[in-house]
Amino acid sequence: MSHASEVVTVMVVDDHPLWTDAVERDLQAAGFSVVATAADGDEAIRRALATRPDVVLMDLQLPTVSGVEATRAIREALPDTKILVLSASGEQQDVLDAVKAGALGYLLKSARAEELYEAVRRTAAGQASFTPGLAGLLLGEYRRLATEPAKPERPELTERELEVLRLIAKGMTAKQVATRLVLSHRTVQNHVQNAMGKLQVHNRAELVRYAIETGLDTESS
Structure with a gap:
């Protein structure tokens, strides 16, 4: 894993080659090391296992295996690798599914370059990063779950x-x-x-x- 003095290694997963190239170029220019790219979920899992990046920038809408499933598989196989979702969708269900699968953060593709770099740094350090407003969606969902009646730990015996x-x-x-x-x-x-x-x-x-x-x-x- 990277320490503060080491370069953060990143894998970019997206099925749009032009977008991937642009993000890779920007990240390299900002001092990150892009060790792999992948265009679908299967490839993402394989390449993550081969390169063990600090951070995976994960799109959700992917061919073969979805970004959510790829996130789950990578987190299970590589507990030290952190996942930051970079998606065009700000739908509540997408955010919840990604976080439940193990994503540490969720950024919209409309984010500015500086926001992306900061989110990658925070993710590498194990800190959650969300586009403003998306964290509120999660908090609302967790509050709802917290106020639902808890299931009894054991059946009601007299x-x-x-x-x-x-x-x-x-x-x-x-x-x-x-x-x-x-x-x-x-x-x-x-x-x-x-x-x-x-x-x-x-x-x-x-x-x-x-x-x-x-x-x-x-x-x-």
Whole structure:
């Protein structure tokens, strides 16, 4: 990876050769090192793996594999390579899809040259860069997600079912649980069956595994 004193390496991905040539020329003149270009998603993935650039300037509308899919593939294969989307589209869904796929920033093609250079530098340093207004789209979406009711971490078990499940997870038999909680053996078995139904597990071993995975066996009873 590049440090401040090193030249930032960039790959330019776009299916318009004239645009790619112009961006490559501008970046080189601004002191960046363009190590590769690609005209489609497949080629972008291959060339990124071969050259391992610090930053990939990624268009979204690409032949073969979309820019979003190419972004996802490159991020999975090369965690140190940062993706900066450079697109003509400022549509909310495109911005969200790109960020979800792993893009660190999103710039519109209408950006000035200086904005592009600054965004590439920031991206190489691991900082997010967005054309003004696009970051607001993301914030709005994240706020909406944050205010949606959270899904419960585990299905709603009654206090008694949880109590029975905790004791069984600690190795007690149904009879021992019945004695401990001063319940009939049949009542304990009913609680176990109800819990298994809610958790969609099919036997006691799965029930115990669920309790251990969710930390129930370590909660105080």
